[in-house]
Amino acid sequence: MILDYIRPENVIILAVTPINADMATSEALKLAKIVDPEGKRTLAVLTKLDLMDPGTDANEAMAGHVIPVKLGIIGVVNRSQQDIKDKKSIEDCLKQEKKFFLEKYPNFAARSGTPFLACKLNTLLMGHLKAHLPKYKVLINKKIAEQEELLTALGEEILPENKHKMLRELINKVVKEFCGRIDGQAMPDFAEGTAGDMKLSGGAKINRDIFYGSFKEDLDEIIPLADVTQFHIIQMLRSTAGLQPHVFVSDEVFMKLARKEVGRLSKPSERCVERVHDELRTLIEKYGPECKVRVSVCFWNSNC
Numbered sequence: 001m002i003l004d005y006i007r008p009e010n011v012i013i014l015a016v017t018p019i020n021a022d023m024a025t026s027e028a029l030k031l032a033k034i035v036d037p038e039g040k041r042t043l044a045v046l047t048k049l050d051l052m053d054p055g056t057d058a059n060e061a062m063a064g065h066v067i068p069v070k071l072g073i074i075g076v077v078n079r080s081q082q083d084i085k086d087k088k089s090i091e092d093c094l095k096q097e098k099k100f101f102l103e104k105y106p107n108f109a110a111r112s113g114t115p116f117l118a119c120k121l122n123t124l125l126m127g128h129l130k131a132h133l134p135k136y137k138v139l140i141n142k143k144i145a146e147q148e149e150l151l152t153a154l155g156e157e158i159l160p161e162n163k164h165k166m167l168r169e170l171i172n173k174v175v176k177e178f179c180g181r182i183d184g185q186a187m188p189d190f191a192e193g194t195a196g197d198m199k200l201s202g203g204a205k206i207n208r209d210i211f212y213g214s215f216k217e218d219l220d221e222i223i224p225l226a227d228v229t230q231f232h233i234i235q236m237l238r239s240t241a242g243l244q245p246h247v248f249v250s251d252e253v254f255m256k257l258a259r260k261e262v263g264r265l266s267k268p269s270e271r272c273v274e275r276v277h278d279e280l281r282t283l284i285e286k287y288g289p290e291c292k293v294r295v296s297v298c299f300w301n302s303n304c
Helices: 002-006 027-035 081-085 090-104 114-154 160-183 202-220 230-241 251-263 266-287 289-298
Strands: 013-018 042-047 073-075
Touching: 002 027, 013 027, 042 114, 073 114, 090 114, 160 202, 160 266, 202 266, 230 251
Parallel strands: 013 042, 042 073
Antiparallel strands: none
16 A cells, blocks of 8 residues: 555655664665665655664764665654653754754764754655646646546536436437448548558448358358268158159158258358347447447436
């Protein structure tokens, strides 16, 4: 969850870590390094400088030799639990903090402490806003223009009493457009591409590419009576003749042979139906979104 907040490039990362703990295991620094490996937008704050073990100091860390960040490293001394119990004022704690840095870290005293941290954060924030606000202003204006264009496309406000009427009109419009695509009333827009890019759609595609294209090719591959010889036909006729030879071909023989041959059309016909179905779905998906948006707006109010 923290990574979601600090991952965007426009975010300043404030990594607070106690100096008396191992820097390599600092969760704040590890998370900051994941999203900001070069430390360009990370400000490190070192706490508990007054609680370090005897004989150790934070000079290397505060000088930037341990933590690779570009926005700076600031040390602070917070109020202890004893200070809170003693009801020591904020002013006294700030004076005590300033005295601590002057005595322990005179080289860093001018850029350490809570007041300097507050000033630094304010400076970073103002600079950050000046650098990024123009970009966001352009982005916001672009979004506003897009939404205004969408509102314009949706037309005038739909009054509650007219919503059902509008819905019927929208459905009729889509049905008319859909039928026009099937009946061949829609012409390709040559402004959208070259002649080589033009593709048939709707009824034209169903007729030319499917019925007289793939479906015809499938039918041409069928060999009628492929596994039926003249001998088989004669034998079937004789089998149904009995004692009295038939003058005409037996209906039973004809139906049996015809049923088998018609069965060969099953697979090609199913593939043809699937292709037609896919083309109809394509038409709906291409020309239906406008109606879907208008219907959503029309019935946005659940009380309608």
